[in-house]
Amino acid sequence: PSCEGHTADHVRDPSRCDQYWICLPNGTLYEQPHVCPDGWIVNIDKLVCEPINEESEQCSIPDPECDPSIPKVCFHKDTCPDRDEGIFPYADEDDCGVYHACHFNDVDIKCDPATPYFNGQECVDDANQCCKCQAVCSVAWIFIPDPFDCHGYYLCQDLNGSIEADKEYIVTDEEKFTCPEGEAFDTNTGLCSKSAEPCDTKCGGNSFTSAYTTSATTMIFTPIVSH
Structure with missing residues (x-):
């Protein structure tokens, strides 16, 4: 300043x-x-x-020019950064049209009708950008479901060392796998299974994966400031 x-x-x-x-x-x-x-x-x-x-949303997201560390993975109440790192928005667990500000007593901030879906950074008009549609790796070498394909899954391989650096990351296309024909991914066991059929896909449309490969770390979203 x-x-x-x-x-x-x-x-x-x-x-x-x-x-x-x-x-x-x-x-x-x-x-x-x-x-x-x-x-x-x-x-x-x-x-x-x-x-x-609810009128305070103009000041709920930091300015990326002043804070280049703005995350791309959706924050949740239990993953908010320490307050001295800034005030970040986090997703509501039940309603994609609502978000909250970390450390501010769970006040509901509602998206506008024209952009009714919160994607972790801003409100957008695409339901497939809801935080529930992110496949996020927080532990290496585990299987996680593909929100866009209940017959698919990801193996978190930590290709860029994010988990080693104690950071979550959005899965890459390189980590995607598909269950054998006639099987679906069982979220309870973390394995493909015939008993998981028929299955329900959580999100529709294109997969929500990060845009980076093993040689880059550029993610799919560019934050937009809301003051």
Whole structure:
């Protein structure tokens, strides 16, 4: 943040929604930001802290220019980063049209009707981008189901060392396999089985896999800022 044009005033922190900075009379930033209490967020028009609510979604997603570490894997309540890393949105477990802000008391933030589905970063108009449609690896060398094909599965091979670095990742096409004819993937046993037929596919459309291979780490989504 910069105090240019601000003297004895407050300026927003473009990378954090729960704090702002104070500009001193000499035109310099005070050395420490003002951090809002738990459950409060900065009103970017008034530059004061206020309780988070449905109208606070303009400030629920960090600016990627200031925070290049914005994740691509959907966060959930139990996987939110520490608060000192920033305020990130996380998916609702039951409703793809609702999301929440980490560490802010489970306040529901609803997607607009024109873009009714939350994909972990923003609200979009494609139901196949719902967080439930992500196949995410968090442990190496286990099988996980393909949300788009109940006859398919993935073997988490950690091709890029994400799990070794203690990070989840969205599966790659290189890790995809298909059950033998007449069998489906049994989510209870983690194996293909005839008894799993007939099966239900969780999501429709194209597979939701990461765009990288073993030689790159560029994921499929580009975050869009919402202030």
